[in-house]
Amino acid sequence: MMRKSFDEQLALLNKELISMGALCESIIALAAKALLEGDVELAKKAPGIEAEINQQEREIESFCLKLLLQQQPVARDLRVISSALKMITDMERIGDQSADIAEIVTMANITTSDEIPHFGDMARAVIKMVTDSIDAFVRRDIAAARAVVDYDDVVDGLFNQIKGELISRFGTCSDKGEYALDLLMIAKYFERTGDHAAKIAEWVVFSITGKHKEDDA
Numbered sequence: 346m347m348r349k350s351f352d353e354q355l356a357l358l359n360k361e362l363i364s365m366g367a368l369c370e371s372i373i374a375l376a377a378k379a380l381l382e383g384d385v386e387l388a389k390k391a392p393g394i395e396a397e398i399n400q401q402e403r404e405i406e407s408f409c410l411k412l413l414l415q416q417q418p419v420a421r422d423l424r425v426i427s428s429a430l431k432m433i434t435d436m437e438r439i440g441d442q443s444a445d446i447a448e449i450v451t452m453a454n455i456t457t458s459d460e461i462p463h464f465g466d467m468a469r470a471v472i473k474m475v476t477d478s479i480d481a482f483v484r485r486d487i488a489a490a491r492a493v494v495d496y497d498d499v500v501d502g503l504f505n506q507i508k509g510e511l512i513s514r515f516g517t518c519s520d521k522g523e524y525a526l527d528l529l530m531i532a533k534y535f536e537r538t539g540d541h542a543a544k545i546a547e548w549v550v551f552s553i554t555g556k557h558k559e560d561d562a
Contacts, residue, residue, distance in 0.1 A: 351416050358408060358429055359483045365401040366479035368394055369439045370472050373538065376446040377468030380455060380531060391447030398440035402433045420555075428552035432482065435541040435548075439475060442534040442541075453527045463510070467503040467535045474500065474542035482549045493546035494558075500539035507532045 372394040379388035409426050412418065418426060449455065474493050481489035508529060515525035551557040 351412075351418070351422070354412055354416070355422070355425065358405070358412070358426075361401070361405050361408065362429060362432065362479060363483060365398060365405065365433060365436050366475060368398050368401065369436050369443075369475050372398065372440055372443040372447075373468060373472050373475065376443040376450070377465065379447055379450045380468075381465055383450075383455065385451050385454070388447040388450040391444045395440045395444040398437060402437045405433050406430060424552045424555060428482070428548040431548045432479075432545045435544045436475075439538050439541050442538050446531050446534050449527050449531055453524070455524070455527055455531070463503055463507050464531070464535070467500060467507065467532065470496070470500050470503060471535055471538045471542060474539055475545070478542050478545040478549060481546060482552065485553055487550055487553050490546040490549035490553075494543050494550075497539050497543040500536055504532050504536040 372391055375387060375391055375394065378384065379391075409430050412426055413423075416422075474496055477489060477496075478493045480486070481493060511525045511529055511532075515521040547558045
């Protein structure tokens with residue numbers, strides 16, 4: 346009976362993680378749309394979603410701690426709960442970085458639709474990584490989690506491509522230096538978002554196997 350109750354609590358934890366992951370997807374998509382369309386008013390909505398993500402992080406953290414204190418989790422359960430605690434930290438940072446992108450859009454009056462075409466590709470790639478990492482956790486799918494880690498190479502490749510295009514297009518334009526730097530910072534925030542999604546996937550692997558990538562380092 347106690348095991349059934351605990352399993353129900355773990356199912357609720359999964360549901361909350363899916364909800365937090367959906368918020369992360371939303372804020373990345375919002376930041377990307379605001380960037381690509383030069384929509385400052387849309388970008389101003391990012392702090393509200395970021396606040397929701399922060400609130401959800403606190404609630405899930407509290408829920409995990411209650412599970413640890415009130416239940417008697419076995420080793421496998423401990424791995425799942427500790428992994429969830431690590432994952433929400435990375436998801437919170439994803440929210441921060443997306444909000445930072447939106448802030449640059451509002452402050453710098455950036456429109457990239459005709460400037461650097463790969464920002465949309467990069468945004469879609471990181472959204473895929475976030476979605477797939479959370480899905481891998483819920484389905485306990487180690488192959489899917491490892492695929493997310495590998496997919497980070499795609500995001501890194503897009504970052505390098507954007508960086509090269511920025512240098513090529515604005516390298517000789519002294520009056521465009523600050524504009525190019527803002528775009529590079531946005532690309533870097535997307536790249537870091539991919540890193541955090543990969544870390545989430547690594548914690549999924551740990552929750553299943555008990556081994557973390559750092560253990561092999």
